[in-house]
Amino acid sequence: MPVTDTLSPPTATASVTDALHRRRSVRAFTDRPVDPAQLRDIFAAAQRAPSGGNLQPWQATVLTGAPWQAVQDAVATRIAMGREGYEPEYDIYPKGLTDPWESRRYGVGEALYASLGIPREDKPARLDQFRHNYRGFGAPVMLFLHCSRIMGPPQWSDMGMWLQSVMLLLVEHGLASCPQECWAMYGATVRRTLGLGDDQILFSGLAIGYADEGAAVNRWPVPRVELEDVIDWQGFGE
Template identity: 55%
Template sequence: MNVTEAVSSRRSIRAFLDTPVDRDVLERVLTMAQRAPSGGNTQPWHGVVLTGEPLARLISRVADDLPKGTAAHAPEYDIYPKGLDGAYESRRRGVGEDMYASLAIPREDRMARLMWFARNFQAFGAPVLMLVHTPRYMGPPQWSDVGMWLQTIMLLLRGEGLDSCPQEAWAIYSRQIREVVAIPDDHIFFCGLAIGHRDPDAVVNSFPVARAPLEEAVRWEGWQ
């Protein structure tokens, strides 16, 4: 698979098979991903790769607090900026509605939507979950570096025939995560990355995800 094929076939997978993932493959991917760019070669990314009993323990711990609703949430950063509006908010809401439409869950069925959202905290059935963190004093440029590292990992996973789902949703349970996974106190928890094999029969893995046209993102100057 070349880079273009990896980019075009990568998507956030929300239904995984229970097929195990070979650690050797993950080590190969993560070793190569160390080549991701970072300002000044700081490489500010850190990850904890969970499977088996440690992953089950984390899922169980978060499940204990799911019934508490937002009272149990303790994100260490704003997942979306306050005041998100315009095209940015429209895209965010749009992909959610498209996903629920693919699942035949109407807007008024709030309980069904909440139950589906809770699947985030089962890593959508993936056998592997990587938890990503970075030192608290890192600024926006270093967070950008972490994003480039994650994108590199996701594309390399496609090259190995694997899939993933970057999950900022895990951030709302950062306190519970820290209870069962050793993340340094002077680091901020960022996100999870579910890793495994996509379920090819799950409709949630195939609904069209709209992207903005190039002219909304890029302006050209000095070109004939």
């Protein structure tokens, strides 16, 4: 059977395997504040993430309160402009995406809307849910991950390893998160609001907080494909 995500209680975890099973992209947070000292401990531990040549290319800006609200307000203004408001940093999905990847993307989107009870024909409700992305799903903390524009694909993979490390450590501390590449659609606005120079490129946001465990959007199963679909075993015998 495919592996699925289920939301677990916000208790400390004792193993990497446990953290991997508990972690999921949470799309409804409570307004409970997050202890900055706890976040500092998490980010300090995440510095052990590997990077080619030990470049450690990741840079992050972590916001709460008024600065976080300022980003939300700035991006809301761009969203109201429609497609003219887009300022993409990069293509989040490849152009001409084909199966099996397109089916996976379509399937998870439809499952998300189904968990919220939003049918395909209810365009206003779907648009509101789209906008909810840019409120961080109510998370009290938002991390924006960025790097120097001179960095290439290998360093972007390093940033991904750092981000995964942070997400697993958040689970260990009883916190939840949602990685959000969608912010790159309005990357220039985010960078301007954060005071980042044009030498930086925005990679992703990460909503951080305590999960609303009763929210249906946090409880629907997110399937993973079978190992046979992604692993080719060679030299191991029959």
